[in-house]
Amino acid sequence: MDLSLSKRVFRFAPSPNGALHLGHAFSAILNHDLAQACGGRFLLRIEDVDTTRSRPEFEEAIYRDLAWLGLSWETPVRRQSEHLAGYAEALERLIARGLVYPAFLSRGEVKSIAKTHSLDGGNWPCDPDGALLYPEQERELDPAVARRWIAEGRKHAWRLNMSRATQEAGPLLSWEEEGKGPEGQTGKIAADPGQWGDVVLSRSDAPGSYHLAVTLDDWAQGVTDVVRGQDLFHATSVHRLLQVLLGLPAPRYRHHGLVLGPDGRKLSKSNGDTGLASSRERGFSPADVRALLAGVG
Ligand code: GLU
Numbered sequence: 001m002d003l004s005l006s007k008r009v010f011r012f013a014p015s016p017n018g019a020l021h022l023g024h025a026f027s028a029i030l031n032h033d034l035a036q037a038c039g040g041r042f043l044l045r046i047e048d049v050d051t052t053r054s055r056p057e058f059e060e061a062i063y064r065d066l067a068w069l070g071l072s073w074e075t076p077v078r079r080q081s082e083h084l085a086g087y088a089e090a091l092e093r094l095i096a097r098g099l100v101y102p103a104f105l106s107r108g109e110v111k112s113i114a115k116t117h118s119l120d121g122g123n124w125p126c127d128p129d130g131a132l133l134y135p136e137q138e139r140e141l142d143p144a145v146a147r148r149w150i151a152e153g154r155k156h157a158w159r160l161n162m163s164r165a166t167q168e169a170g171p172l173l174s175w176e177e178e179g180k181g182p183e184g185q186t187g188k189i190a191a192d193p194g195q196w197g198d199v200v201l202s203r204s205d206a207p208g209s210y211h212l213a214v215t216l217d218d219w220a221q222g223v224t225d226v227v228r229g230q231d232l233f234h235a236t237s238v239h240r241l242l243q244v245l246l247g248l249p250a251p252r253y254r255h256h257g258l259v260l261g262p263d264g265r266k267l268s269k270s271n272g273d274t275g276l277a278s279s280r281e282r283g284f285s286p287a288d289v290r291a292l293l294a295g296v297g
Contacts, residue, residue, distance in 0.1 A: 008040035010075040010091050012066075012073075013214070015047040016058035020065045020276045023259040024292045026100025030256060032071045033263045035110045043093045043221055044073040049087070049213045050206045057196065062074040065276040078221060081214050087208025090246060091158060091201055099168065099245065100201055103138050103159040110134060125197070127191055128234035133197030167192055169244040173237075179254035180297070181233040191237040199238055209236065215242040218251055227254045231266065244293060257297040 010031040021221050044066065045152040050056035059079075066073070067091055105113070114132045115125035125133045135283075139161050150156060166173075173191040179188050201212045208216070212278035218226060218239075226236075233255045243250055259268050259274070279289060 008035065008038050008041060009043065009222050010225050010227060011043040011045050011218070011221060011223050012037040013045040013163075013217070013228070014051070014062055015048050015050070016024065016055060016062060017050070018058060019061055021259075021269065021274045022276070022279070022289065022293065023267045023274075024287055025037050025065070025069060026036055026147060026259050027227070027256065028066055028071055029290065030291065032073075034225065040225075042071070042073050044077050044222070045221065046077055046079040046081075047210070047213065048128055048253055049084075049208050049210070052205045053080065054081070056087065064160050065161045065280075067277070068280060069289065078217060080208070080217065083213075083217070083220075085209045086216060086220070087202065087212055090207070091092065092213065092247065093116050094160070094201065095158065097168075098161070099161055099165050100158050101141065102150060102156045103134065103198070103200075104149060104154055104156045105135065105138070106155075125162040127196045134165075134214040137220065139163075139198070147168060150236060157200045162194055162196070162198050162228060165241060165245060169241050173244060175236055175240050175253050177233075177248055177255065179227075179232070179256050181255060182230050185233070189236075189239040192234075193241040195234070196238055197241055210236045211242060213237045215246070219243070219248040225254065226251045228242040228257065229258050230255045231258060259293065259296055 011025075012028040012031045014020060014028075017208045020028075032042045033164050034040070046059055046062070048059065091100065110132055113135050117124050127133060133195070138159075172267075173193070175191060177186050177189045181189070184236050199211055202209055215224075236253055236255075240250060242248075261274060
């Protein structure tokens with residue numbers, strides 16, 4: 001029997017669009033240590049599907065910072081930019097099933113539709129990240145018109161028709177949460193992808209959106225345990241939906257607490273003081289970083 005088949009597989013999946021900070025360090029160390037504790041595997045994945053924001057120097061810095069922390073990972077490292085054909089193929093399957101449609105409205109147009117609606121006394125809904133939900137008016141656009149607009153070179157994204165998708169997936173969508181959501185949610189969580197509206201699955205500068213790429217990659221890499229920050233807790237609803245639509249198994253999920261800055265807010269990649277490289281320059285050791293992160297849940 002091949003015992004490696006039953007090993008648990010963890011991953012740390014940073015986007016190379018900025019310098020890693022203490023929050024990333026916590027996530028990477030936690031994944032690495034959990035894998036080690038159960039004799040499992042620790043993978044690193046570079047989420048560089050968004051070519052407009054990803055930079056090779058940030059990718060190099062990720063390897064440097066993680067090595068400095070004393071972590072080691074399997075090679076070759078999966079880089080999303082090398083798997084665009086796989087995302088496109090999955091997208092085609094969803095388009096063929098009528099679950100995805102081309103969406104042409106610009107951000108400004110969405111804003112003004114929402115504003116007009118509010119002036120009429122309505123309350124335009126937002127997703128869990130606070131972004132306006134995409135209007136549903138293009139779901140039933142005549143396919144011949146859509147094809148013509150695409151041929152004319154009109155800018156578009158491919159969006160999931162959330163009502164069709166949730167109908168097809170059925171009402172029993174859930175996941176097992178081993179950590180905690182931002183409001184302490186744990187155990188069996190009922191997924192609610194509808195709160196995200198018609199999410200983007202592909203756009204011209206990023207052929208697989210975060211949601212599509214992460215779902216396919218976790219499956220392709222045999223990830224059994226997704227351990228990541230609580231800021232991605234609600235996104236799991238979309239990932240579970242895509243797994244069901246694409247016939248992929250559900251991993252276990254563990255969302256961990258976020259490392260907050262001195263102002264009590266979530267760290268951002270531009271936050272110099274909590275960047276790993278600047279901690280290193282200020283004489284911090286990897287042990288100091290571990291000690292600092294010991295209290296995060
Ligand atoms: N690439 C994402 C980030 O850097 C993390 C994705 C995930 O862990 O699912 O925030």
